[in-house]
Amino acid sequence: QVNLTAVAQDSSAVTDVSQLSIMTATVTISGVITATGDITLQSKVIRNVNILSSSDLLLDSSSSAIVEVGSGAQLSGGILTILARTEGAVMSDAGSASATNQFNDDAIAYINDATVNVGTLNLSAQSATSYSAKGRSVANIISGDTLAYINDGTITAGSGGVTISARDTSSFIAESPQEEIDLSLLSGPLALSLALARNEIDKHVGAYITSSQVTTTNGNVSVTAESNTQANATTRTTSVSASLPPPFPNTLSLTGTFAANVILGWTKSYIEESDVVTTGSGDILLDAKSTSTVTATTEASASASVGTISFGGSGVAAGISTALNLIGWVVNNYFTQTLSALLGLSGTENSILVLAYIKDSVVDAAGSLSLSALAAMTLLAKVTNIAGSAASALAGASSVAASGVLASNRVSSRSKAFIEFSDSYAGLKTIDADVGLTVSARDDPSITAVVTLLASIDNTHAPFGNANAVAAAGAVSLNEVHGGATAYIDDADVTVDGDVLVQAIEEATLKAEVTSEAKTLGSSAFGSTTQLAVNGLISTNIVLSAADAHIVDSDVAAGSGGGVTVEAENTSTLDAKIVNATTSGAVAVGATLAFNTIGWEPQNTIFNLIDTLLGTSIGTEQPSDVSATISNSDIDADGNIVVQASSTANLTAEINNKADASAS
DSSP: EEEEEEEEEOOOBOSGGGGGGOOEEEEOOSEEEEEESSSSEEEEEEEEEEESSSSOOEEEEEEEEEEEEEETOOEEEEEEEEEEEEEEEEEOOOTEEEEEEEEEEEEEEESSSEEEEEEEEEEEEEEEEEEEEEEHHHHHHEEEEEEEEEOEEEEEEEEEEEEEEEEEEOOEEEEEEEOOOOOOOOOEEEEEEEEEEEEEEEEEEEEEEOOEEEESSOEEEEEEEEEOOOOEEEEEEEEEEEOOOOOEEEEEEEEEEEEEEEEEEEEEEEEOOOOOEEESSEEEEEEEEOEEEEEEEEEEEEEEEOOOOSSEEEEEEEEEEEEEEEEEEOOHHHHHHHHHHHOOOOEEOOOEEEEEEEEEEEEEOOOEEEEEEEOOEEEEEEEEEEEEEEOOOOSOEEEEEEEEEEEEEEEEEEEEEEEEEOOTOSOOEEESSSSSSEEEEEOOOEEEEEEEEEEEEEEEEESSEEEEEEEEEEEEEEEEEEEEEEEEEOEEEEEEEEEEEEEEEEEEEEEEEEEEEEEEEEOOOOOOOOOEEEEEEEEEEEEEEEEEEEEOOOOOETTTTEEEEEEEEEEEEEEEEEEEEEESSSEEEEEEEEEEEEHHHHHHHHHHHHHHHOOOOOOOOOEEEEEEEEEEEEEESSSSSSEEEEEEEEEEEEEEEEEEOOOO
């Protein structure tokens, strides 16, 4: 047996920034290894970082685990295992200061320009590091590649087959925890609390064979790429200001939160410019999967209270929450992105791609041949903002409470599974499978967004003077889901014993709930009262989706009783609920604008308003397409030939706008 291992790790916990280092573990094979037993080549980077500080933290580093078999290397033996892995934990906690984790994280295992003759080949790359940042202003800025591949190689394997796997299960937590401030003892009571948390993730996961020859005898060939990362941004802030008896009867409490998740990248499994053959028996599987989840929680609470026996007391409480959660959208500047969300502009789209494909290659499976691409990006967003003010005085109590939310949640993903040959390709275009062929793409993007805000006033304790109360609440909520699934065979000669299935399934889901309340209470036995409650909502929900399955310019033969099915399904679901409640003892004003569309391109809020009020069509229709076709192709099937497409759009909208004013 041969075992070569490189490990780079923190020998003990890193507790200071000065101890942080770039970590690289590399195994390189360029010669000849002949073993009667097994061969194991592995590199690992193991992080153990836990830094606590009361001042700002910036952790800027990289982790690289690399295994290379190349430069004319020749390996033979029983089981050949090649593994590159990054793992461990990176944690920074800055208390009430800022903390940033900025890392490049690579795990790459590959065979390049080498010859391998083994019973079993297991080639894998794994990323599994957890990143956590905690403080008042925090960020995880993480990039990197998780790649396992064969390039320009000649691979021969026995019944153990060939497995190429790339998997990313990293996690990212950005948390700005709750903070309470009491300034009641100062001459000018003032509570300020601002919480910021963001994750910016750009990672790529790939497993592939390029410019190579891969042959197994009675063994499978499996090429899989999976991204299953978890990103969580949480901001919580509680700002409380209270005034003691004279001489300080006035209070001011302000609170704000900003949370952002920006996720980019791709996941790919493919064979390109290669010959891949299983003889005797053996399936060939290409599987690309992205099932990452983004969770965003934003909670803000501002409270100002005055309890005094003085002649005059005032309380002001204001809270503003901004949440930007973008999967498959580019953010160059957070200010412009926030402004775009406020105006209902769409921004720059850069969809998450999930691809499984065979291109310009000859593939012959003694068993089944399967290509599968699944994109199932999930975004869960919850925003809560509560502002409350109460003033009490013998004469003259006044309060102002304001609560605002700007929430933008967007998901854009595309899944594609296909077999194709380029115009410049001059070789054979044969795709053979003895036990069926499946080309399947599925896209399931999902958003669940809940926004709750409240601005409340209670001035019921000013018996001998005026009692004034003003409460204002406003929310702008923009949710977009863009999805697409495509599966096809293009310019190929396909011969299969059994069924041929080309399938594209799209299922886009958007669930949004916005609840806003503004209310005032004020009374005075011998003075006047002024009460005003204002509440405004703008809610925009958009679903765009498409599904396409086709065979074009191809010859497809399905023997042994097999049939040919080309199938496309597109289901779009939009479920929106809006509650706008405004209550005042004098004047109550409530306004709600709701725009819910399936199959219309996004446009700005002003154009949406004009279309709604005037019944115009400034917007551009982009129907939720579904298409299943066979064109310019010869199909020879023992069984049925089925071409079918189905589309379903479900839109449910519930709007409740209530304004209640009662004078006493």
